[in-house]
Amino acid sequence: MKNRLKVLRAERDWSQADLADRLEVSRQTINALETGKYDPSLPLAFKIARLFGQSIETIFDDGQA
């Protein structure tokens, strides 16, 4: 699934490791999310949305809208 994680992270000047720490996941997880190869579970998607202060729909695009 396409997402804006990389952009949101760059806007805050965070490295993948910084974001990984904030979400309590590994850096590999951030990489798999950013490349769109792994879609997060609903709880992780909520955690990401809260961290960036945005809704899930503005971060993730399932191509259906």
Place this chain on the structure above:
Amino acid sequence: MNKHSEAGRRYMRRFIPTMIGYVAAIFGTSFAFRNPDLAGPVAWALAIAPALPVIGVIVIMGLYVKEETDEFQRRVLVESMLWAIGLTLSATTVAGFLEMYLHTPPLQSFWAFPIFCLTMGLSQLFVRRRYR
């Protein structure tokens, strides 16, 4: 295994003493069976002793999957385990038919778990690459 997570560290804390127990059981049992008169329930108990830490490792692997909070790492591991189950069952099935029809040397069934571990390790390399 994700060495950096709390679940990964817990896995190692359980795995290392269990493997030490395994080595001790192998040595102990091998030594005991030098006695040709060993028989009865004691022989059964000693023969089964090395299997117990192996079963322990299987439980420890299961606990890791349950306790790992990083869902992506868990996914990679579970996918690798599924590949390993398929590969182990395929290999042992092939070996079984070779033994039956071509009388190749029998593969002792305790090899199933080491084969599973080896194929899981190899599968992880491929599974991880797919997500990169």
